[in-house]
Amino acid sequence: MTPSGRQGRYDAWRNRERYHIARTLGGNDFSEIVEDCTVSEGRRKAAPVRRRGKRHWALRVLGWLAALFFLGVIAVTAVFFIGYQTTDIPDPNKAFATNTTTVYFSDNKTPIGSFFDQNRRSVPLSQIPKTVQDAVIAAEDRTFWTNPGISPSGMARAAFNIARGQQLQGGSTITQQYVKIMYLTQDRTFSRKFSELFIATKLSRQKDKKEILEGYLNTIYFGEGAYGVAAAGDAYFSKANPAQLSIGEAALLATVLNNPTRFDTDSTEPVVKQRVLDRYRYVLDGMKQTGTITEADYAKWSKAVPPIHKKKKANRFKGVQGFLLDMARKELSRLGVPDDQISGGGLRITTTFDKNLQQKMNASIAERPKNKGDLHIGMASVRPGTGELVAMYGGSDYLASQLNWATLRARPGSSFKPFAVAAALDSGDFNIYSTFQGDSPIEVQGLKLKNEFNDDYGDVTLKQATEQSINTAFYDLIDKQLDNGPSKLVDMAEKVGIPKTTALERGRNNPSTVLGPDPYASPVEMANAYATFAAEGMYVPVHTIKKVDYPGNAKDWTDAQLPHKQVISKELADQVNYVLQDVVEGPKGTGKLAKDLDRPVAGKTGTAGGVAVEHRAANAKCDGCKDGSDTLTSWWTGYTAGYNSPTDSKGLATSVLYRAGKTGESDLDPFSDDAAFFGGNWPLRTWLAYMEPALGDTDKAEFPEPSDDALKDSPTPTYTPSNTPSNTPSNTPSNTPTNTPTNTPTNTPTNTPTNKPTKTHTPKWPTIPTGGPPTPGNGDGNQ
Structure with missing residues (x-):
C-alpha cells in the first residue's frame, strides 16, 4: 500500500472517531464538534499537568523540612531546659591546684623531672587594675558583661569542628573556662561539655559577673607555672603586684593565657614571634574598642611586645635535661593536652628518651x-x-x-x-x-x-x-x-x-x-x-x-x-x-x-x-x-x-x-x-x-642486599679526575684522617685554618662545600 493510501485510511478513521464523539456529546454540526474536540485536545496537550505535580512535591518537601527544623528547635530547647533544671552547681573543686606532672625516661622508673613549681596567689578584684581586667576580657570574651555565660557562636563553631572529626573544643567564654577549672574535670567528653554549658548558664544568673571575673583571674593558667594574674605578673615581669603592670604588660599576659605554648614568649622562631605580636595587637585593639585605652595608647604600645623580665628557671631545667623537659612539654601541647594540665594535672609522662643512651650521648x-x-x-x-x-x-x-x-x-x-x-x-x-x-x-x-x-x-x-x-x-x-x-x-x-x-x-x-x-x-x-x-x-x-x-x-x-x-x-x-x-x-x-x-x-x-x-x-x-x-x-x-x-x-x-x-x-x-x-x-x-x-656488643647486622636487577652490570663510565686545582691546599692538614684514623686529631686546631683556599665567586649561587676532608692526590675537596 502506498503511503498516501495509508494516510487516507488513517484520516477516515479519525473522522469516524470524531463523529462518534460528537454524537455522544449531543452535537449536530460535525465540523463544530470536531473543531471543539481539536481545540480541547490542543489545550490538554498544552496544560502543564506534570509541572504542577513537581511544584506540589517541592512544596511538600519544603514543608516537611520546615516542620523538622521547628521540631529540632523545640527538641533542643526542651533538652536544654530539662538539663538546666536538673543540673545543680556542684561544690567548687578545691583540689583544682592538685598535682605536679612528672616526666620519666623510657624505663618509666627514672624521673627526668617536672615542668614547673606551682605558683598560685589570689588577690581581690579591687587590687587588679581595670586595664588588666579589660585586657583579659578583650582577649578571651568580649561580650563577657552581657552574655548569659555561654556563647551560641562558640557552641556552633565547636559543633562544626566535631562534625569534621576535630577535637572537642574547650569553653569559649570566661564563665565556661572558670566552670571547667573550678567545678569540673579537664576531660574532653560530651557529658562534661553539656554539664559545663548548664552550670555556666546557672552561674551567670546566680553570681555577680565581678565575682566570676575575680575567680577566673585568680585561677586561669598563664604558663611558666603561674596560676592567676598576680603569679603571672611575677613570673613574666618580676612584678608581684598587678597594679604595677603597664598596659603592654597586661596585654601580653592576656595574649599568652590563650595558649602559653603556642604564644611562647621565649621562642626565637620568626613565625612564633610574629604570632605573639599579632595576638598582642588583637588584644590591644579590643581594649581600644571598649574605650579602655586611647588611640595614642594603642599607637604607643602596639609597636612591639614589652620586654620580658622572667625569674630564673628552677634548677630542674639545668643542664642537658632541661632540653629534654622542654621538648616533652612542647610535644604534649601538640598532642592537645591543655597547658594547665601539663603543668599541674598530675600526669605521669613516659618519654622515649633512653637513660643509658642519653648518658652516652x-x-x-x-x-x-x-x-x-x-x-x-x-x-x-x-x-x-x-x-x-x-x-x-x-x-x-x-x-x-x-x-x-x-x-x-x-x-x-x-x-x-x-x-x-x-x-x-x-x-x-x-x-x-x-x-x-x-x-x-x-x-x-x-x-x-x-x-x-x-x-x-x-x-x-x-x-x-x-x-x-x-x-x-x-x-x-x-x-x-x-x-x-x-x-x-x-x-x-x-x-x-x-x-x-x-x-x-x-x-x-x-x-x-x-x-x-x-x-x-x-x-x-x-x-x-x-x-x-x-x-x-x-x-x-x-x-x-x-x-x-x-x-x-x-x-x-x-x-x-x-x-x-x-x-x-x-x-x-x-x-x-x-x-x-x-x-x-x-x-x-x-x-x-x-x-x-x-x-x-x-x-x-x-x-x-x-x-x-x-x-x-x-x-x-x-x-x-x-x-x-x-x-x-x-x-x-x-x-x-x-x-x-x-x-x-x-x-x-x-x-x-x-x-x-x-x-x-x-x-x-x-x-x-x-x-x-x-x-x-x-x-x-x-x-x-x-x-x-x-x-656496644649488639649484633653487627647487615643491610639487605638490593635485587640482582638493581645491581646488574652497566657500562663503566669515564672517570678521569683532573689534576689538583691551584686553589687546593698544597699541604694536607696534619689532622686529616687517614683510612684508619684515631678519634682524636694529633694537633689542636688553631683559630685560623691552615691553607684555607680562596673559593671562586659565583654570583647569587655560591659554591657550597659538601662534607669530608680532601684526600691527597684525588682532588675531591668538594665533600
Missing part, C-alpha cells in the same frame, strides 16, 4: 675541637621504624641558653643528596650506574655552578657521585636529566620525614636545592628521615612521648596510636642503603672514618657554605665577593642495620650538626685545620664517640 660531646669558642653541637638519635627519639643533645645548659641546636633547622648541604638518589631511582629512569657530568662548572638556568675547589671528575655513576659527593653530577641529575627534578627531590624529602616548610617548598624552583642551601631540617628531623631508609621504607613520626597516664578514669595516650606508613618500597630503600654504604666503604668515600665502628654503616656528609654573619657587611660592600667563602653548617648523619619490625629494631640513626656563633651563622672554618670544616671530620668523630658505646 652527653659524654660523646667531649669529642670536639679543643678550641671550643662559640661552637655549638646539635645531636639526635632515632630508633628506625619506631620514630622514637632515644637521645638528644641540644646544648650544655638549658638555663644558660634556650636555643636547642638539635631542633633548630639549618642548611643541610650535601646531606640532602640521599633524597636526590631516592628520587632518581624511584622515577624508574635511572639506576645506581647511570652516568652524570662530574666536571666543573656546569651550567644550570644560565648559572655556572661548581664543585668545591672547582675539581673535575669526568663522567661518574650515581654511586660514585654519592660516594665522593660530587656537586655537578647531582646538578646534572636533578636540574637537567630528571624531569621536574627539584620538585621530585622535595617530594621525596617530605615523604621520608623532612617537614614541609615554606623554605623547602621554595626549593621546588631552586637549582641549588639538591645541595640544601636553605634551613630545611634539624638534626632530629634529619635523623628520622634517614631512619626511614634504615627501616626499609617504614616511616613513623619522630616523637618524644611514649605514654601519657592521666589521673582517674581518663583514657591514657600511647605512641601506638601514631601512624606507621610504608612511604617508599623496601626495594628502593635497599638501593639507597647500598649507595650510602659506599660513602663509608668506598675508596674515596667522604665518610670513611665511620669504618671505625666495625659494622655496616650507611650515611652522608654535608657541609653548607655561605657568608658568615660577621662578614656580611663587608660582602655587601664588595658586591658579593665573599659569597661561599665560609662554612656555616657541617653534618654527618649515619645509621646502622638491625631493623626487622617496629617491635624488633636494634639499629640507630644518628645525626650530628656543628654550627658557630651566637645565632649559629658564624664561620666554622677557624675551628678546623682542614681546608674547610668538613662533615667527614669532627661531626663524624663526635658521632663515633656516641655510636660505639651506644651499640
